[in-house]
Amino acid sequence: MWNRVILAPIATIIGLVMGSFYNVLIYRLPRKISLVNPKRSFCPTCNHTLAWKDNIPVLSYILLKGKCRYCGAPISIRYPIVEVLTALSFLMAVYLSNNIIDLVALWMLLSGGLVTGAIDFEYMLIPDSMVIVTAGGGVLWSWNHNHLFLSILTAALAFGIFFLIHILSRNGMGFGDVEYFGALALFLTPLSAVVAVLIASISALLFAIFTLFKHKKVNRKTRIPFGPFLAIGTLISIFLNFHV
Ligand SMILES: [Zn+2]
Known part of the structure; x- marks a missing residue:
């Protein structure tokens, strides 16, 4: 119960x-x-x-x-x-959540997001251990929701696409973001992954605009940590229930 x-x-x-x-x-x-x-x-x-x-x-x-x-x-x-x-x-x-497996999976997602968020904002770095915790949570979640195979496929696709952006943007998107979104995508399905990236991009953009107004000394080199926004996007997307 x-x-x-x-x-x-x-x-x-x-x-x-x-x-x-x-x-x-x-x-x-x-x-x-x-x-x-x-x-x-x-x-x-x-x-x-x-x-x-x-x-x-x-x-x-x-x-x-x-x-x-x-x-x-x-x-x-x-x-x-x-x-x-x-x-x-x-x-x-x-x-x-409605059961212990979902609860633990969500705790892993949220924990990875919190620790990654705090570190990424200060150091522009996503620790490997947090990528592993997030991936573990994703496997638990998608297994419990009967779409583990689809989620592994989603993660492989997400990793591939982000890796391409990482190469093409010449490190504009860090490799940490590539690994982290690959892990987060284990919670997701192809459509919900697209939604997660959209939410992450819009919230990161809003944050960038807010930072621009707050600190005038912002230039093209100023970097916004994308990891925490990807975690928020994933969390919201899970509960929008796109099962494809
Ligand atoms: Zn002291």
């Missing part, structure tokens, strides 16, 4: 804990710091190892008033934001 009243608080707590872990990924993956060494989290300013009470999602940030307990350096607001966003995404997925 799919009891959303029981699942909602559990999903929120899992989301907060996973969000805390995603903060570690967002900090360490682009800096090539191992996830197991150092094992414990540390302050990026004074390098002091953090105690368990400094690591409670959201609550620690509020209790410490956004400052490191040891050196007083400000803690980035990104930490509680990622934790809250992950919790809300995990909660939302409970209402978007």
Whole structure:
């Protein structure tokens, strides 16, 4: 039985804990710091190892008033934001799914999107581990919706077309986007993949226009990370129910 009243608080707590872990990924993956060494989290300013009470999602940030307990350096607001966003995404997925396999697949899609989004905006980089998590979610989803074979075909096509754009645009579209959309397309079918790219392109364009008005120093070399928009496009497209 799919009891959303029981699942909602559990999903929120899992989301907060996973969000805390995603903060570690967002900090360490682009800096090539191992996830197991150092094992414990540390302050990026004074390098002091953090105690368990400094690591409670959201609550620690509020209790410490956004400052490191040891050196007083400000803690980035990104930490509680990622934790809250992950919790809300995990909660939302409970209402978007009807069974545990769909829920886990959506959590993988949303997790990949959040971590990729945070890293891509800062570093213009999509970690391979997030491509793998997303692909795993896609296989689960399309298998559970009886279109795994069609989705593998869609992914191969999407990868091929994006790879061509990557070559022709001379790296205007990064290889990370090619791999990431190949993975996302495992959730999709040919028509829903087209819709996902359309939504991604329109939202990226709107974002570019918004950035242009906000910061005047934008030129042709300014790059917009496409990965997060592809994730949003895929998520919306899944629920528009194009099954071809
Ligand atoms: Zn510190």
